Amino acid sequence: MKQTIPLQLRQSFTPAEYRDLYEMLLEAFIKKEWPDKGPAPGGKFSVWFKEGKKGYRVGELFQVGPEYFYDRYGRAKNGKSISLEERLVVAVLDYIDMNGRTITELLSNFYSSPNRPSRKTNAKTSAIAPTESAVQVSEWDDVIATVFHFYAAVDAGSAKHHEAWNCLTPRLQHSICESDFERFCEGYTNTVAIKNIKVFNVVKNANEAVECSVYYIDEIRNYRSKDLSGWDEYTVADLMEFVEKVRKVEASVAAAGGKGFEKLELYKLFEPAASEYIWYKCRIKPENIDKVFPTHKATEIKRLYRVTCKHIGGRWLIDTIRLLNVHSSR
Known part of the structure; x- marks a missing residue:
């Protein structure tokens, strides 16, 4: 049987990893898309309803609906692992200014980033949370x-x-x-x-x-x-x-x-x-x-x-x- 090549491979994140990814994306989105007056009233969820030229801005950037990232954030807060298409992972990591030419490099820089909310210094203990994942060097x-x-x-x-x-x-x-x-x-x-x-x-x-x-x-x-x-x-x-x-x-x-x-x-x-x-x-x-x-x-x-x-x-x-x-x- 001829093998089918998966063009939509997925990347899995632990609950804590996705929460970090979401919070960093949220911060970047507000800074880049709401630079003047901040997000619309209604809480952090309303951020994603920013209008673009041909629909919602989040759709223009990532080809997803305004509820996409927030919905998965709720699941991650409930302890669920989150899986995203690799093309979306690349787009998000690039948007939050992670450096890297491949998804391996991008993920490695994300996992080790001191800007991850879970890795920021605790005000009381001065401890930094350990990274949860390690990216393997690609065999290719x-x-x-x-x-x-x-x-x-x-x-x-x-x-x-x-x-x-x-x-x-x-x-x-x-x-x-x-x-x-x-x-x-x-x-x-x-x-x-x-x-x-x-x-x-x-x-x-x-x-x-x-x-x-x-x-x-x-x-x-x-x-x-x-x-x-x-x-x-x-x-x-x-x-x-x-x-x-x-x-x-x-x-x-x-x-x-x-x-x-x-x-x-x-x-x-x-x-x-x-x-x-x-x-x-x-x-x-x-x-x-x-x-x-x-x-x-x-x-x-x-x-x-x-x-x-x-x-x-x-x-x-x-x-x-x-x-x-x-x-x-x-």
């Missing part, structure tokens, strides 16, 4: 190191692109750019920085490969044109205008030496980095990008991938990088 440290090395090399720019290239298996090198190193480098023409890299959900699959989830913020030069904008406001009634704009983009791509525009997936044209996909897939040379997209704007895009690594020639190398689609539930 070499895998995690390879993943970090790849993205750090991309972030460092063209001088380090050969190091990123050497983190990939020959199969992946051929898959993404037909083993053409120059084209691989061109794919990062618009990359400004890769920030806040997190690696989590590390598991071994049935094929003796190791998988992990990778999240980071991709700061890019988002190339733009008037023919590739405003589509989010289109309706069915604007269908012919939409077709006309797509044809203009197609003509611009051809004039810049691009090929294969007609084979692009239509939905890609609606994505925030549509221009990036177009010039790369149509093989437009960097010096000709402005012929299709004359302006650009600095844009930050949150990326989430599932990365598979294989052990080849005594080294762990990246064999697949697969985009994970994140959907919010209503």
